[in-house]
Amino acid sequence: MDRRTADHPLPCTAKADSFGAALDAISVTTELVDEELKPHLDTLLTVAVEKKRGLAEQVVESGILPVLAQALRRKSSLTVHTARLLAELAREAPVRDSCFETGIISALLTLLLSKDEDLLLHVSRAIGRICYDSNLQQERLLRLGAVPRLVAVLLQHLENNTLLSSCLLALCNLADMGEQDDSKFVWEKSGHFDAGEQVFHGTSQHSFGFVSAVTVVRLNQWSPGQYSVSVEALQRCSTLLWGARNGRQTGWRLPHLGCCPKFYKVIKYSVKNIPKNRSLKAAVFHTFL
Structure with missing residues (x-):
């Protein structure tokens, strides 16, 4: 059995096996080929949405966060997919605590310059969750210019209520007064x-x-x-x-x-x-x- 699976068992053996295999495949990736990465990202996203116990610890231990940061910077067909995965993973404190050192935060802030509303939604959600209840992450994001970029997105997409809500919540979390x-x-x-x-x-x-x-x-x-x-x-x-x-x-x-x-x-x-x-x-x- 995979070491990560033994330390943090997931409820379903078959799902745990595919989850461990996906982590292993992404962690040893040397070239980011979309067709090869997508099924592994799909597997991680499915487990992340279900909020399985031990997921965050396994993700951090696997070393895949720098790979995900690299995938975000490439702005490929997997960018939206990766941003959505990170928004789900950022619900958990172990992942949030690792986002700065692994390059996730800087990659997300760069993507706030996109015009893709789906991508902006996942990115703003990820940023809001990363800085939730963390003075350290709030200060880091403020210093890196999160406020003006979030406001720029908000002002340009006032008619998109879902995106508007996500940006406003991110601003509240940066002020340590959100959810x-x-x-x-x-x-x-x-x-x-x-x-x-x-x-x-x-x-x-x-x-x-x-x-x-x-x-x-x-x-x-x-x-x-x-x-x-x-x-x-x-x-x-x-x-x-x-x-x-x-x-x-x-x-x-x-x-x-x-x-x-x-x-x-x-x-x-x-x-x-x-x-x-x-x-x-x-x-x-x-x-x-």
């Missing part, structure tokens, strides 16, 4: 409160509908091509529970600060001069502290 899974949020665009401002409300419903977390993302345009991003995490209770005793409060405010420890934060970066050609060199952000 791992974008399916928990329902986003609404609040329109323009004034010239150059766009506001998005994301609501996450909790048990019995009594309490919901509300996240507000604001994009403020200073001048052509220059934006700032702010994120607020609020919490609102059912008006039946606290509306009477907090008559002057609205549903979007906390009755007291102790209800929500992470109630407010600003991403202190500007999205500066995002060019129409989306040059890698120009797509950077600057602090305005």
Whole structure:
């Protein structure tokens, strides 16, 4: 039996065998031939979607992450496939912790310059999951320019609700105020409160509908091509529970600060001069502290 399979058994023997074989085949790959890689990626994706126990540890131990990073950089017919696989693998902490050293993060950020909406969806999901609940990965992604690229994607695809939601959640996770899974949020665009401002409300419903977390993302345009991003995490209770005793409060405010420890934060970066050609060199952000 394969060593990785023995250490972290998968429920089905046949599936475990094919999974181990796929890891072995990818790990020894010297030339990335699409036709040879695709069935192995399909096998890994099937297991990743099913969230089998021990998958993340086996993937990291196998050494395939640098190969997947290389596959992303090639921008071949397998790019979307590989990005989707990484978005699923990034749900697990062992994989997230290995993404920077293996080149996954830099490869994903480069792909945010794509025009393929399917690819952008998987890439933005992967980025949002990688930085979820990890200050180290958040800081790395901020330094590498994740904010301006995500905002550029968001602004160019406002009509694609699924992609919009994924980009907004990634921005929230970069501010350490999001969720791992974008399916928990329902986003609404609040329109323009004034010239150059766009506001998005994301609501996450909790048990019995009594309490919901509300996240507000604001994009403020200073001048052509220059934006700032702010994120607020609020919490609102059912008006039946606290509306009477907090008559002057609205549903979007906390009755007291102790209800929500992470109630407010600003991403202190500007999205500066995002060019129409989306040059890698120009797509950077600057602090305005």
